[in-house]
Amino acid sequence: MNEANEWSVSHMTRTELFHTYKSKILQLSDLGEETLKSEDFLLDRDEKKQLDIYYAPFEYINPDAKVVIAGITPGLYQMRQSFEAIRDLKDATDEEALRAVKQRGSFSGPIRKNLVTMLDDLELHHHLGIESSLDLFGSANHLVQNTAVLPYPVFYKGKNYNGSSPDMIRTDLFRQYVEGTFAEEMTHLQDALILPMGVNVRRAVELLVHQGLLDQERVVSGFPHPSGGNGHRHRIFAENRDAMKRHIAEHFKRHPL
Numbered sequence: 657m658n659e660a661n662e663w664s665v666s667h668m669t670r671t672e673l674f675h676t677y678k679s680k681i682l683q684l685s686d687l688g689e690e691t692l693k694s695e696d697f698l699l700d701r702d703e704k705k706q707l708d709i710y711y712a713p714f715e716y717i718n719p720d721a722k723v724v725i726a727g728i729t730p731g732l733y734q735m736r737q738s739f740e741a742i743r744d745l746k747d748a749t750d751e752e753a754l755r756a757v758k759q760r761g762s763f764s765g766p767i768r769k770n771l772v773t774m775l776d777d778l779e780l781h782h783h784l785g786i787e788s789s790l791d792l793f794g795s796a797n798h799l800v801q802n803t804a805v806l807p808y809p810v811f812y813k814g815k816n817y818n819g820s821s822p823d824m825i826r827t828d829l830f831r832q833y834v835e836g837t838f839a840e841e842m843t844h845l846q847d848a849l850i851l852p853m854g855v856n857v858r859r860a861v862e863l864l865v866h867q868g869l870l871d872q873e874r875v876v877s878g879f880p881h882p883s884g885g886n887g888h889r890h891r892i893f894a895e896n897r898d899a900m901k902r903h904i905a906e907h908f909k910r911h912p913l
Contacts, residue, residue, distance in 0.1 A: 674750065677711045681742050692735055699808055702829045705822055708811045709829070712738045714762075714803070716754035717844050721801035722784060722913060723792075724842070724850045725763065725771070726857055728819035728881070729806035733765055759793060762802030763882075768793060770882035771853075774893055778901050783908040801845055805838045805852075805860040806830060819856035819881075825863050834860045839869050847911045849904065850874050854881030873910075876903050 680696055693710060700709040712735045730738070738757045745753040763771055768790075775781070775789035784799050786792070792800040805824070810817035824830045842850070842864070850870070852858040858877055864870045878896025880889035 673711075674713060674715055674754070677713065678742060678750075681713070681739050682746055684739070684743075687736050687739050689732060692732065692739065693811065693814075700829060702827075705827065705829070706813045707817070707822070707827075707829055708814075709806070709833075710735065710809045710811070712809050713742055713754055713757050714738060714807055716751070716758045717841055718755075718758075718798065718801045719844050720798055721845055721848045722799045722911075723780065724801045724803060724845055724848045725792075725853065726838075726850060726861065727763060727802075727804045727853045728824075728857055729804045729808070729810040729817055731809065731816040732811075734762070735809045755797075758802055759797050762793070766884055767882050770884065770889070774879070774882060775851075777893075777897065778904055780904055783904060783913075785913060801841075801848065803838070803841060805857050806833050807837050807841070808833070819854065824856055824860050834863065835867070835869075839864050842870060848874070849876065849907045849911075851876050851879055853879060854886070857881070873907065876900050876907075 677697065684691060693708070697710045697712075698708065699711050701707065712730055714730060737760055741757045741760045742753055745756055748756070772788065772790045772793075775792075781787065781789045781791070784792075784796065786796045786799070792802075806817070810830075812818075812821070822830075825834065838860075850861060852861045852875065858875075858879075861870065861875055865872050865875060878892065878900050880886060880892035882889060
């Protein structure tokens with residue numbers, strides 16, 4: 657089953673894929689884990705590697721974004737949040753609903769606080785003309801594209817995939833999403849600064865740089881994954897802070913708002 661590879665990413669939100677799954681989401685009586693991770697929402701599976709990829713409505717692309725915050729993949733929590741948003745906004749337009757999914761579900765939970773703290777330390781908010789990077793998840797949502805190099809929820813042995821095992825860029829199932837769906841998404845955001853969250857996301861983004869699909873100047877290296885489970889994040893951030901801060905400042909000199 658491989659519907660995702662037949663779907664071409666577009667900033668237009670009324671896609672065949674979304675319409676198919678929207679009706680299924682609205683018909684659900686509960687949003688328990690077994691319901692979310694059911695065959696009804698299965699996009700891809702590699703039984704040998706024990707990998708499952710499920711649908712979640714993260715299609716929206718903001719063509720005016722000035723910064724891309726790229727994570728590994730949505731987890732179960734974000735998946736549930738996205739389904740809830742579609743159900744809450746069942747009478748809204750597709751574009752309004754999908755935009756709300758991005759705002760509500762992207763980097764939600766405790767991870768958002770850690771992310772905002774680091775982004776503000778790098779003074780990203782000053783370059784974007786906002787009071788805090790927290791506004792990127794609210795009033796300044798129009799400035800950001802929150803996304804993931806594996807755009808749909810991935811589970812390894814039934815658990816949220818952590819980006820390291822199996823290796824993202826050595827796994828065929830993952831490569832087709834990185835080089836396909838994610839790379840195509842980036843073509844809509846030509847001048848946006850890209851902040852990969854953690855070393856595994858950075859490796860996936862740099863794969864596209866090496867293939868000539870992304871400009872190296874757009875990619876900020878050295879940003880740790882903001883998960884509370886990443887015990888090395890403070891050290892990694894401190895080691896790369898000055899270089900990242902310079903990179904961001906130089907990017908916005910070349911691409912002012």
